[in-house]
Amino acid sequence: MDDNFKKAGELKDLLNLREKENLCSLACFSHNAIRRRKEKFTENEYRQQFSSDADRILNSLAFTRYIDKTQVFSLINNDHLTHRVIHVQLVSRIARTIGRYLGLNEDLIEAASLGHDIGHTPFGHDGERFLSKLTHKHGAGFFHHNIQSIQFLDRIEKKGKGWNLSLQTLDAILCHDGETHSRQLVPQKNRSFKEFDQMVNTMKTKASFEAIPMTMEGCVVRMADTIAYIGRDLEDAIRLGLVKRNDMPKSCKQILGRTNGTIVYTLVTDLISNSLDQPFIGFSETISAALKQLKEFNYRHIYTNPVIKKHLSSIEDIFCFLFKTYLADLENGTKKSAIFTDFLHGMSPEYRQTHSNPEIVRDYISGMTDSCLIRQAPDHLKPDSIEHV
Structure with a gap:
């Protein structure tokens, strides 16, 4: 055997050992990844399981299409508005920072972050709502972008073969719902592929639902999704003149800050300090209440603002x-x-x-x-x- 191939296998063993030594006991270790189909990894395969998942997602055709998918604002000629491709990178960066301080698996976090919105329709949540009406009417169930993310990665990519991603990565993608407000998330462990598939099928029959991730890493990604969009959407709305910075609720400005950078820093710091050495991922009561209030402000003044909706007629x-x-x-x-x-x-x-x-x-x-x-x-x-x- 080529010495370089042998060294590559040894490097992966070393990385697995490093995980055992450095990650916390609640982390999801790479050697525990579960796939639908067994894969014959050759001895020169140096990537760990979740690292491989991240590479597969990054190289998918669906990931490439992120670049021209709406985050919030559509049909507006402004090169500085956030698109979906920026959002998923922000989620990845924020979630990995949190995961690093909590001793969690950053490869799993990165894979789930990059893939969590791959199933989004064109024109964001408005497009999702339009398509859901049609699929439900024609007997194909309700449309949910997180379920569609699983559909693309598991059953459409590679001409219908799918990427054979790990259960832990798929589960974190499916359960990433950052629109639902949660102060704390406790992972629902030991989910099997059979239970996962049953959950997907059940979700299709419901207009709305909430699913809790099976890993701490999945819980981090879900919280990071909210952290990534809440202040960024506000900055975009201010840039467009939809709201003024002073319109923000006074308590939100006092507790979270007035700018996206301060809001992100405050939320990340609070989440880390409250989740360290705990079996959950969560905010303090004060920060959680302020975040919920800011979500409600964004919803009223940005997401349902008739000024931007009229362009989607x-x-x-x-x-x-x-x-x-x-x-x-x-x-x-x-x-x-x-x-x-x-x-x-x-x-x-x-x-x-x-x-x-x-x-x-x-x-x-x-x-x-x-x-x-x-x-x-x-x-x-x-x-x-x-x-x-």
Whole structure:
């Protein structure tokens, strides 16, 4: 055997030993990763399991499409607004910082952070709402972007073969719901793939749900999701003139700070200090209450602000038009349709056999970028970009 290959295997053993020596007892160790299909790792494989997961997600086609997916603000000509590709990197950075201080597995945290929003539709949560109406109407269940993240990574990528990611990574992605406010999260340990799949199927039948991650690392990612967007969305809204900094609730400014940087620092510091050597990930009562109040402020003044919603008046029409069109193309076997040439070409027979036509349309549309969705629309439905809100 080549000496370099032998050294690579020895390096991985060394990294596993380092985890045992340096991570806390509540961490998820790389050698405990569980996959659906066993993989024959050669002796020259130097990457640990969750590190491999992160690499696979980073090299997925779905990750590439992050670059043109809405975070909050759509159709506005401003190069400094946050897009989904920036958000997931912020989540990764924040979550890894927390995990490092708590002695948790940073590779698992990174993998889940990078993959947690891969299933988001074009045009953010508005697109998610539009598509969910359509999937539910056509018998494909409610649409949830975190379930769709699992769908892409597990059943669509690599032409239907999926990346065979670990259960722990998939679970953290599925349970990342940063919109739900939680002061503390206690991981629900020892979940199996069978239980995971049952949970996914149950979620599809519900318009809303809450699922707790099985690992401390998953709990960190969920909290970091909130920390990453709460102040950043506020800064974007201030930049657009939707709100003024002084509009923030007085107690939020006093407790959390007035800027995104201060808010992130305050939340991360509090989360670390309250979670150190504890079997949970959580904030103090004071910080948690202030964070909840800031969430409610953002919801009223930013996320449901009619000033930005009016620019999306034609987007739902495009979702409806494309869903109807692609569904008819599948039923009629219209091979020239983009759903055949762009999505199903080369897809594994197993994918076609295990998915209904509405599910296939769901998968195609949800994977589109904002600009792709608009390109597919007829001219009379295409919206104009906005210079100013």
